[in-house]
Amino acid sequence: MNSPLILVTNDDGIYAPGLRHLIEILNNIGKVIVVAPDKSQSAQSHAITLDKPIRCEKIIIDKGKQLEFICSGTPVDCIKLALSKILDKKPDICISGINHGSNASVNVIYSGTVAAAIEASLHNIPSMGFSLLDHSVDADFSHTNEFITKLTERLLKTKLNCCLNVNIPKINKNKPIKGMKVAHQSSGVWIEEFEERIDLEGDRAFWLTGKFVNKDISENSDHNLLEKNFVTVVPINHDLTFGEQIDNIKALTR
């Protein structure tokens, strides 16, 4: 493949440093087309826009060789619009991120970053969502280059029809990353602790906060491998059928 076509999006918005960094990395690998949200679409999961039109325009943000489009929709809208209206051929790969913050464990379900990658995989495009375990807007992404480059080049080469959720530990000069490991989604849950405030009009308003509780003690869970300073790679299935439960459920339907 001479110059692979790489479709890029994210959920933190087109100006997010994580996306800008990703574009720089991918410009070295192929022809990059960015279709990304005009604002943060964090935790928008697989939401799509049905009740209003989506706006999408070409934009130049920096001097990189990528082509960019700014879009009023969700990350999944961006992928749908790119495939249907922007690209004139199917991309060789779709890459989403780099998300500011973890998408390991149950976070994957809420993630717009990973949902965009899942959407691409529904159209049989190999895809990856990358996330850094650092929420900060000025997070250091420099150590991600090695892993993103390796995985992208290898996935382009093997053309495996898969969707990968990749999480990368925060940089720590004293604790180098140990390598990459294939993992499974850690079992865990967010325990909500809504903050209740009275707004200016005297009404009650609830701000969603919460605490993540890991429930997985297995060695190969993404949460636990990230704690040990590995980059984790979880293959994602868009078939949600819980196969193991099929027989148990039969008694309910008789």
Add this chain to the structure above:
Amino acid sequence: MNSPLILVTNDDGIYAPGLRHLIEILNNIGKVIVVAPDKSQSAQSHAITLDKPIRCEKIIIDKGKQLEFICSGTPVDCIKLALSKILDKKPDICISGINHGSNASVNVIYSGTVAAAIEASLHNIPSMGFSLLDHSVDADFSHTNEFITKLTERLLKTKLNCCLNVNIPKINKNKPIKGMKVAHQSSGVWIEEFEERIDLEGDRAFWLTGKFVNKDISENSDHNLLEKNFVTVVPINHDLTFGEQIDNIKALTR
């Protein structure tokens, strides 16, 4: 169990006929608490509200014995708020719907109805999302009673820790429903066909439309069983790990 506590939500909004019908059915089974969106949240998937506060107030809509709360958030926000701020004990079951329109096959990924049920199951609450294969606002829900009552009573009895995506064919007096079947999520995809229009300001705007393409020929796929006039019940897994791909992916990480 004397009077089970039943948490109810939907994604079409608290005034949707599908939800009103569901409440009527469930009032015969237990103590119903409704926490539902104040507007349509269709296709909001597992989205949650992080960038603004959520408003939630008690409301009386009809003369039923249920307690109801109207909420400015997504279906998943409704479940989180209910569990954290509204209910004083864990519900025995969580039921979402009845959705106006199919959530079979890949629709499940976009569905706010099913996402709410998945959220409950993350908290170990047996849950079901019900959908009728009729988008119409004045759809006839009368034939759903039998199936919803049976499944709810049986799930309450068995206390199986599961999340079920239940789809019910549209009523057709000449073609009675053949029964309920456990199914798997049909393989399929939406092929987008954005409608492009020029808005009042002269800008391009894209409206998402599309066509569903079924790719599953197996007898036990939900799409195919619905075509044969069965009610389909698919157990849903919130662990998205694609287990079968784990070995294939290992080569990418070495």
